Amino acid sequence: MEAHVATPGGAPSIFEGAPGARAADRVFRSVLTALALGILALIVFFFVFLVVKANPALSRFGIFGFTFNNDWDVSRSTYGAWPLLVGTLITSGIALIIGVPVAIATALYINELCPRRLRGPLTVLVELLAAVPSVVYGLWGFLVLVPKLKGAQQSLADTFGFLPFVGGHVAGPSYFIAGLILAIMILPIVSAISREVMSTVPADHKEAALALGATRWEMIRTAVLPYSRSGVVGGAMLGLGRAIGETIAVTLVVGNAPQIGKSLFDQGYTLAAVIVNEFGEAATDRLHTGALIAAGLVLFVLTLLVNAAARALVSRAERRQRATGGAVPAGAAAAARVGA
Amino acid sequence: MTALPVISARRRRTDLFARGVFAALTLVAIVPLVLIIYYILDKGLGAISWHFLSTDPTGNFLGDPGGVKSAILGTLEIVLIATALAVPIGIGVALYLVEFGRGTVLGGVVRYFVDVLTGVPSIVFGLFIYTGLVVTHTLGSFAGWKGAVALALLMLPVVTRSAEVVLILVPDSLREAALALGAPRWRVVARVVLPSALTGLITGGLLAVARAAGETAPLIFTMGSTLPTNFDPFKQMNSLPVQIFNDVGQAQDRLVTRAWGAALTLVAMILILTLIARTLARRSRLT
Amino acid sequence: MTGDGFAASQTAAAAGEHGLSRSPQTRRPLVAQAPSASARPTKAARRVRLEGLDAYYGDNHALRGLDLEFEPNKVTAIIGPSGCGKSTMIRCINRMHEEIPGARAEGKVCLDQVDVYDPSVNVVAVRRAIGMVFQKPNPFPTMSIFDNVASGIRLSGASRADLRDRVERALRGAGLWDEVKDRLAEPGIGLSGGQQQRLCIARTMAVDPEVLLMDEPCSALDPIATLKVEELLADLKQRVTVVLVTHNMQQAARVADSTAFLLDGELVEVGATDEMFTQPKDSRTEDYVTGKFG
Numbered sequence: 001m002e003a004h005v006a007t008p009g010g011a012p013s014i015f016e017g018a019p020g021a022r023a024a025d026r027v028f029r030s031v032l033t034a035l036a037l038g039i040l041a042l043i044v045f046f047f048v049f050l051v052v053k054a055n056p057a058l059s060r061f062g063i064f065g066f067t068f069n070n071d072w073d074v075s076r077s078t079y080g081a082w083p084l085l086v087g088t089l090i091t092s093g094i095a096l097i098i099g100v101p102v103a104i105a106t107a108l109y110i111n112e113l114c115p116r117r118l119r120g121p122l123t124v125l126v127e128l129l130a131a132v133p134s135v136v137y138g139l140w141g142f143l144v145l146v147p148k149l150k151g152a153q154q155s156l157a158d159t160f161g162f163l164p165f166v167g168g169h170v171a172g173p174s175y176f177i178a179g180l181i182l183a184i185m186i187l188p189i190v191s192a193i194s195r196e197v198m199s200t201v202p203a204d205h206k207e208a209a210l211a212l213g214a215t216r217w218e219m220i221r222t223a224v225l226p227y228s229r230s231g232v233v234g235g236a237m238l239g240l241g242r243a244i245g246e247t248i249a250v251t252l253v254v255g256n257a258p259q260i261g262k263s264l265f266d267q268g269y270t271l272a273a274v275i276v277n278e279f280g281e282a283a284t285d286r287l288h289t290g291a292l293i294a295a296g297l298v299l300f301v302l303t304l305l306v307n308a309a310a311r312a313l314v315s316r317a318e319r320r321q322r323a324t325g326g327a328v329p330a331g332a333a334a335a336a337r338v339g340a
Numbered sequence: 341m342t343a344l345p346v347i348s349a350r351r352r353r354t355d356l357f358a359r360g361v362f363a364a365l366t367l368v369a370i371v372p373l374v375l376i377i378y379y380i381l382d383k384g385l386g387a388i389s390w391h392f393l394s395t396d397p398t399g400n401f402l403g404d405p406g407g408v409k410s411a412i413l414g415t416l417e418i419v420l421i422a423t424a425l426a427v428p429i430g431i432g433v434a435l436y437l438v439e440f441g442r443g444t445v446l447g448g449v450v451r452y453f454v455d456v457l458t459g460v461p462s463i464v465f466g467l468f469i470y471t472g473l474v475v476t477h478t479l480g481s482f483a484g485w486k487g488a489v490a491l492a493l494l495m496l497p498v499v500t501r502s503a504e505v506v507l508i509l510v511p512d513s514l515r516e517a518a519l520a521l522g523a524p525r526w527r528v529v530a531r532v533v534l535p536s537a538l539t540g541l542i543t544g545g546l547l548a549v550a551r552a553a554g555e556t557a558p559l560i561f562t563m564g565s566t567l568p569t570n571f572d573p574f575k576q577m578n579s580l581p582v583q584i585f586n587d588v589g590q591a592q593d594r595l596v597t598r599a600w601g602a603a604l605t606l607v608a609m610i611l612i613l614t615l616i617a618r619t620l621a622r623r624s625r626l627t
Numbered sequence: 628m629t630g631d632g633f634a635a636s637q638t639a640a641a642a643g644e645h646g647l648s649r650s651p652q653t654r655r656p657l658v659a660q661a662p663s664a665s666a667r668p669t670k671a672a673r674r675v676r677l678e679g680l681d682a683y684y685g686d687n688h689a690l691r692g693l694d695l696e697f698e699p700n701k702v703t704a705i706i707g708p709s710g711c712g713k714s715t716m717i718r719c720i721n722r723m724h725e726e727i728p729g730a731r732a733e734g735k736v737c738l739d740q741v742d743v744y745d746p747s748v749n750v751v752a753v754r755r756a757i758g759m760v761f762q763k764p765n766p767f768p769t770m771s772i773f774d775n776v777a778s779g780i781r782l783s784g785a786s787r788a789d790l791r792d793r794v795e796r797a798l799r800g801a802g803l804w805d806e807v808k809d810r811l812a813e814p815g816i817g818l819s820g821g822q823q824q825r826l827c828i829a830r831t832m833a834v835d836p837e838v839l840l841m842d843e844p845c846s847a848l849d850p851i852a853t854l855k856v857e858e859l860l861a862d863l864k865q866r867v868t869v870v871l872v873t874h875n876m877q878q879a880a881r882v883a884d885s886t887a888f889l890l891d892g893e894l895v896e897v898g899a900t901d902e903m904f905t906q907p908k909d910s911r912t913e914d915y916v917t918g919k920f921g
Contacts (some may be wrong), residue, residue, distance in 0.1 A: 008711055014407035015548050020566065021526070024523045024524050024526055025524050025526055027526075028524075028525060028526035029525075030439055031432075031892075032432055032433075032435055032436035032440060033440065033446070034438060035429060035432040035433055035436060035439070035448045036433050036436040036437070036446065037446075037450075038431055039429070039450065039453065039454075039496070040361060040449065040453055041448065043453060043456075045472070046469075046471070046472050048469075049468070049471045049472045050467060050468065050471055050618075052471075053471040064619045068484065101365070102365045102368055103368060103369070105361065105362045105365035105369075106362075106365060106366045106369045106435070107364040108362050109362040109363055110366065113359055113362055113363070113560060113868050114363070114366070116728055121368075122366065124618065124880075125370050125373060126366075126369055126370065126371055126373075128611070128614065129369075129553075130374065131375050131550055131607075131610050131611055131614045132373070132554070132607060132610075133553070133554025133555070133556070133581060133606060133607070133610065134378055134462075134554065134555070134556060134557070134581075135554065135556040135581045135584045135588075135606075136376065136380070136554070136584070136603045136606065136607055137376070138598055138601070139584055139588050140375075140376050140379055140380075140584070142378055143383075143588070143600075144375075145388050157412070183506050187369055187493070191369070197446045201547065202567065202765070204765035205762060205765055205767060205768070206423070206726075206758075206763065207723060207761065207765070208761065208765045208766075208767065209724065209778075210723065210726060210754060210829070211721060211723055211754055211758065211759035211761075211831070212754065212755075212758070212778065212779040212780075212782065212830065212831065212834060213345075213751050213754040213755030213756075213779065213782060213783070213834060214751070214753070214754075215347075215351060215352070215354070215355035215751050216355055216359060217354060217355045217358035218351070218355070218359075219361065220358075220427075222767060222782075223767065226767070226769035226770075227769055228769065229593070238459070241459045242459075244461070245460070245461020245462070245463065245464070246375075246461075247461065247463040247557040248464065248557055248585060249579075252585075252589075264667050267625065272463050272557070275467070276463070276557060276560060279561065279622075281558070293467055293471060296464055296467040299463070299464060300460065300461070300464045301459060303459050303460060303461055303464075304456060304459070304460075306447075306459070307455070307458075307459030308456075309461075310459075312392065315527050332391060333492055344738065344741055344743075344748065344749075344752040344753060344756050345755045345756055345783075346752070347749050347751050347755070348754045348783070348784060350784070351782075351783075351784070352749075352751075353752075524719055525726070
């Protein structure tokens with residue numbers, strides 16, 4: 001089987017002898033190849049179009065100036081995306097800090113600790129979080145979480161006011177709430193990938209630890225966590241990529257204030273949110289539209305970097321395990337399932 | 341004297357503590373789902389009625405706000421078109437990857453791009469279509485079919501990835517058996533490979549549909565929004581996510597209630613699709 | 628402590644001292660009598676006794692009412708065709724059996740007087756006292772040679788001061804020290820298969836177990852590596868009671884003081900190894916050891 005996989009096209013020589021079939025197969029093969037190439041071309045085409053349409057803003061402020069100027073003011077037609085970029089990073093950072101430990105704990109609990117009967121139901125419940133649409137998270141966050149957590153946020157801000165980036169008056173919508181919603185939204189993907197990677201830990205190693213007289217937790221610490229570390233980190237980064245690009249839910253709860261907040265409980269803005277909010281008013285203003293599309297480009301590049309790193313980590317973790325067999329990496333199946 | 345060594349209390353406590361923490365955090369992970377479903381049912385169930393499902397939103401500031409008929413029908417139509425685009429293309433690309441692309445440079449590049457697409461935020465797909473098709477006024481300005489294309493782009497990597505996973509599971513021995521009988525490759529694919537992977541392919545398709553059905557951002561930039569029911573994909577169309585998004589920000593209770601009702605409708609549609617997909621997936625794993 | 632292992636087993640064999648028997652009265656307590664310095668175990672290990680042991684995988688009844696006793700400081704080999712329950716039995720002794728989903732065991736496994744299946748017994752303590760070496764060498768892939776051996780010691784929170792000594796002692800005990808002493812920091816999976824298996828033995832012995840379970844420890848090794856492990860057994864039994872599952876009858880004949888033959892989850896026969904192979908009492912044993920089936 002190994003040799004067969006290694007042959008490009010994998011066509012055994014057996015049917016080389018049937019000329020009619022060969023012609024039909026050539027067509028079949030060309031069509032599929034054209035399809036694959038067409039996808040590549042389409043993506044490149046769209047990307048080029050984005051760059052062209054973003055050009056009015058990029059040439060006016062420069063790529064560097066656009067990205068790092070801390071000044072986004074529509075009324076003065078000044079577009080520096082730094083406050084948006086920072087807002088995106090803050091909210092995604094909060095999402096990681098809250099969401100990743102919970103996701104990993106969930107993965108460990110489901111894979112290694114929980115009674116077998118609970119496994120299936122718990123998995124489904126956690127992954128159903130991925131089935132709730134972004135706009136519904138936004139609706140819930142805006143109408144329930146923001147008002148209900150206002151008091152809690154204020155008391156947090158007051159209690160921990162001595163810490164940097166904490167304190168001040170809480171309006172309701174904030175980086176924190178956006179981060180919290182994002183944490184919930186990335187939980188299923190991080191958890192699914194972690195579970196998938198952890199389940200590649202060979203039973204051999206887990207049994208080795210148990211047979212040495214390790215408790216469950218010690219077994220997790222000695223055998224499961226070290227082995228799956230890079231895969232879990234990769235899963236967390238996929239979650240980060242998800243959080244960075246998340247739009248509608250964040251738009252509804254982040255407050256949409258185009259400056260860098262002084263505290264985690266201040267209102268802010270993100271790259272994705274600004275595009276949704278200002279897109280309507282910008283329609284007739286080429287510079288403004290260009291700025292929004294440029295913001296989309298920054299977002300695009302940011303997610304590309306994060307995702308490339310994440311994929312590399314996850315696939316490295318899987319290659320180590322599945323050096324043989326040629327199966328599609330487990331993470332891909334998990335990612336497909338939760339729509340990452 | 342007992343034959344067994346003593347396990348220190350500290351180790352046993354640490355173990356218990358770790359187990360407790362993991363169990364508690366798992367519970368924490370499930371709380372949001374329960375809360376969201378509770379709120380959607382609590383606030384949305386009241387909104388749902390035959391009137392709600394069978395009338396278009398009126399757009400009136402006063403009086404009857406109307407229902408979500410056009411949004412439901414719009415979502416169904418758009419998702420249907422998107423599926424018709426994304427599923428065949430996605431499976432085609434997966435077939436290329438599995439049947440011809442293994443170990444080739446082009447196969448590697450295509451797979452990498454599919455991975456890249458998976459990570460692209462949905463709003464960027466919206467911008468793709470906006471700059472590529474809306475601004476250029478290709479066949480009109482905002483239109484339903486453009487929203488469908490955006491959703492199809494979003495679904496494509498999900499379909500391809502999940503299709504690749506199941507296609508590669510079709511044993512090579514099965515392919516070789518058919519090829520050894522002298523069957524041409526396309527017929528082997530059509531008669532052997534695709535049928536044996538069918539359940540898996542349907543599952544992947546359904547999951548992609550579930551994902552696309554809830555997307556909002558790409559539609560805002562591509563489809564515009566309109567209140568009356570419209571089946572013509574070359575004009576602007578309404579959709580559930582966009583309807584919800586537009587209603588949330590309104591200060592009127594009646595519109596907010598409509599948003600909850602629409603959310604319940606949307607979540608119910610997606611959950612049903614997801615559960616069907618999962619049941620199919622489980623069945624295909626069992627056989 | 629090394630080197631005199633073979634002498635010990637020969638002495639024992641010559642004295643007609645067959646480690647395992649179902650009639651305890653014929654057994655002379657080795658330690659009390661201490662016939663000679665070379666035969667004296669360096670540490671009196673413990674006796675393992677199975678009483679009416681049943682094991683299941685779901686509905687599959689894999690072990691049927693097993694009664695068997697393993698003498699302290701002896702090597703007992705378990706032989707039988709594949710699927711006869713050898714591995715299941717050995718995994719029941721340190722309660723690894725129950726780690727397999729749907730698997731359960733009933734009956735008693737006594738370590739001296741303590742039933743390891745007693746509800747008051749901590750399973751972690753059981754495995755601490757009854758070490759296990761697996762079929763496939765399974766060093767922790769993320770750990771160095773040193774850390775692999777130290778991993779068990781660290782779990783029990785032993786003082787860090789003598790960690791190095793204990794690791795060295797364990798590696799010497801596994802006959803591995805001279806081969807790895809200059810590369811203790813390298814990953815354990817960099818070693819050859821045979822070295823990995825001896826590393827696993829060192830890891831298991833480092834926590835000073837009472838009993839050593841070996842589940843076909845040589846089935847993945849080449850003949851030379853196999854021989855090294857077999858040589859080790861003579862030393863190891865000076866400190867522990869060894870239960871060795873093997874599908875290799877020559878191996879059982881070479882290293883075991885006594886041998887038990889299992890068939891279809893039942894004990895067919897048990898006795899001194901040379902008797903089992905030369906004059907078995909049961910015709911099924913005879914068929915098996917003469918290669919008629921299996």
